[in-house]
Amino acid sequence: MAEKEVKLMKGNEVIAHAAIRYGCDGYFGYPITPQSEVMETLMELKPWETTGMVVLQAESEISSINMVYGGASTGKRVMTSSSSPGISLMAEGLSYLAGAELPCLVVNCQRGGPGLGTIQPSQGDYFQACKGGGHGDYHLIVLAPNSVQEMNDFVGLGFDLAFKYRNPAMILADGAIGQMMEKVVLDPQRPRRSNEEIAAECKSWAAYGKPADRERNVVTSLELKSEVMEQINLRLQEKYKALEENEVRYEAIDCDDAEYVIVAFGSSARICSATVEMARAEGIKVGLLRPITLYPFPTKVLAEMAQRGVKGFLSAELNAGQMVEDVRLAVNGKAPVEHYGRQGGMLFAPDEVLNALKEKLINKK
Amino acid sequence: MKETLIIAGFGGQGVLSMGKILAYSGVMQDYEVTWMPSYGPEMRGGTANVTVILSDKKISSPIAHEFDTAIILNQQSMEKFEPMVKPGGVLIYDTNGITRHPVRTDISVYTIDATAECARMGQAKLFNTMILGGYLKVRPVVKMENVMVGLKKSLPERAWKMLPQNEEAIKHGGEIIKKIR
Numbered sequence: 001m002a003e004k005e006v007k008l009m010k011g012n013e014v015i016a017h018a019a020i021r022y023g024c025d026g027y028f029g030y031p032i033t034p035q036s037e038v039m040e041t042l043m044e045l046k047p048w049e050t051t052g053m054v055v056l057q058a059e060s061e062i063s064s065i066n067m068v069y070g071g072a073s074t075g076k077r078v079m080t081s082s083s084s085p086g087i088s089l090m091a092e093g094l095s096y097l098a099g100a101e102l103p104c105l106v107v108n109c110q111r112g113g114p115g116l117g118t119i120q121p122s123q124g125d126y127f128q129a130c131k132g133g134g135h136g137d138y139h140l141i142v143l144a145p146n147s148v149q150e151m152n153d154f155v156g157l158g159f160d161l162a163f164k165y166r167n168p169a170m171i172l173a174d175g176a177i178g179q180m181m182e183k184v185v186l187d188p189q190r191p192r193r194s195n196e197e198i199a200a201e202c203k204s205w206a207a208y209g210k211p212a213d214r215e216r217n218v219v220t221s222l223e224l225k226s227e228v229m230e231q232i233n234l235r236l237q238e239k240y241k242a243l244e245e246n247e248v249r250y251e252a253i254d255c256d257d258a259e260y261v262i263v264a265f266g267s268s269a270r271i272c273s274a275t276v277e278m279a280r281a282e283g284i285k286v287g288l289l290r291p292i293t294l295y296p297f298p299t300k301v302l303a304e305m306a307q308r309g310v311k312g313f314l315s316a317e318l319n320a321g322q323m324v325e326d327v328r329l330a331v332n333g334k335a336p337v338e339h340y341g342r343q344g345g346m347l348f349a350p351d352e353v354l355n356a357l358k359e360k361l362i363n364k365k
Numbered sequence: 366m367k368e369t370l371i372i373a374g375f376g377g378q379g380v381l382s383m384g385k386i387l388a389y390s391g392v393m394q395d396y397e398v399t400w401m402p403s404y405g406p407e408m409r410g411g412t413a414n415v416t417v418i419l420s421d422k423k424i425s426s427p428i429a430h431e432f433d434t435a436i437i438l439n440q441q442s443m444e445k446f447e448p449m450v451k452p453g454g455v456l457i458y459d460t461n462g463i464t465r466h467p468v469r470t471d472i473s474v475y476t477i478d479a480t481a482e483c484a485r486m487g488q489a490k491l492f493n494t495m496i497l498g499g500y501l502k503v504r505p506v507v508k509m510e511n512v513m514v515g516l517k518k519s520l521p522e523r524a525w526k527m528l529p530q531n532e533e534a535i536k537h538g539g540e541i542i543k544k545i546r
Contacts, residue, residue: 006392008385008388008389008392008398008400008518008519033404034404119404175404176401176427176428179401179402179404180399180400180401180402180427181385181388181398181399181400181401182397182398182399182400182427183392183397183398267427267428270425270426270427270428271425271426271428273425273426274425274426276425277425347428349426349428349429349430350425350426351430
């Protein structure tokens with residue numbers, strides 16, 4: 001392997017490089033700020049001339065997600081990316097992908113809503129990503145990168161988890177992570193999977209053409225017999241249970257002796273890691289719990305912290321209070337849980353979060 | 366070492382690319398770097414700014430509300446960012462188009478008349494590297510040899526023929542920057 005080269009890139013550009021290097025088979029997208037650099041970079045890199053990866057600008061986000069459905073049905077590694085309003089358009093397709101148990105990768109570089117809202121960063125799509133967005137009982141696997149490097153790393157992780165569990169995976173980034181440049185080490189180029197490898201991996205379900213030695217595979221989310229549909233629902237729930245048991249990922253910073261714990265993900269977690277440094281400099285024992293998987297959520301570690309005697313939790317999010325509900329469920333009344341947030345594309349500064357922590361928890365009688 | 370810098374001016378002045386050259390220079394010196402731009406409508410004909418952080422340690426927050434150094438290239442940015450310089454910090458500005466000069470006495474203030482100098486030389490495109498040179502004279506956070514590599518790495522290949530002029534502009538910027546207080 002060649003020596004790893006350090007590059008300086010935007011998060012969005014890295015998504016494009018990482019997709020090609022992972023051996024992605026197809027990208028289907030439609031431009032929207034603040035994530036348009038994903039497809040722009042793919043168009044510049046022209047992977048169809050090198051790896052054979054397809055890059056196609058669809059006529060809308062609805063088309064993009066349904067092209068993803070088609071590609072995923074054949075066992076190919078396919079993806080799309082958009083920003084919040086575009087993801088809303090994809091909601092039906094996401095539910096269908098989850099229902100048909102199709103693996104794929106979706107990147108949401110969030111902006112402020114509701115509606116067209118603003119093009120500045122936000123984390124207002126936590127509910128949409130983790131609690132549905134589309135209809136029916138389903139979950140996406142949701143990964144929250146907090147650096148440009150993780151934008152690279154989670155492309156591979158997202159695809160791997162999606163195929164392991166036959167479930168759509170989402171990278172829930174935001175305008176700050178997408179637009180920011182940082183150092184990144186890209187992965188080495190992997191070849192795209194051959195037809196034989198896809199047949200071996202996806203034989204039981206993918207519709208890549210019926211060979212003589214098996215029955216035909218049918219990819220659908222439709223089942224009109226309720227008795228059968230209930231069994232499908234139960235099987236999906238078993239899968240989500242396995243995800244919750246095996247795939248929870250988080251980062252705990254200075255949590256071992258912490259009296260107060262800030263819970264934050266993505267760009268907020270970066271800001272809050274500076275809050276922890278400021279608090280520690282003042283002699284206040286504060287830690288940061290950063291969920292890396294938003295679904296499955298790190299419920300158990302938060303419950304353990306509450307059990308251990310953490311005096312309070314502050315969920316710091318760039319929204320009106322969404323993840324805080326999952327923190328409250330995990331803490332289950334054993335300690336106070338408060339929320340601090342900014343909205344509309346505004347970012348909080350580290351000292352703002354520290355002030356909120358003092359006001360809402362530390363100095364509260 | 367940690368330097369938190371804001372560069373702010375009009376879209377088209379090369380604010381974002383100046384930040385990128387500095388960030389890439391930092392990469393060449395094995396620093397951790399973040400480059401966080403303003404993006405969207407304010408870039409299109411309005412104000413543009415970028416926050417660049419260079420550090421020998423992992424950078425926690427890429428977002429800052431106070432800066433070690435501010436490079437200010439228009440009046441709107443003066444109003445917004447002069448108050449956000451840390452006490453003891455540095456403010457560098459081009460006097461062109463500035464109607465209200467900085468008033469703070471707890472920071473070091475420098476002027477660099479790069480707009481006028483570039484007009485005199487007939488080389489408007491060298492504006493941002495000249496400013497960068499002035500900044501590096503005052504705050505030598507990156508070695509000049511690394512700046513030259515950072516400059517090349519951050520420019521597209523089609524612009525490499527302009528490298529010698531830009532290198533000269535960086536050096537010249539260091540000569541024309543003046544300390545006010």
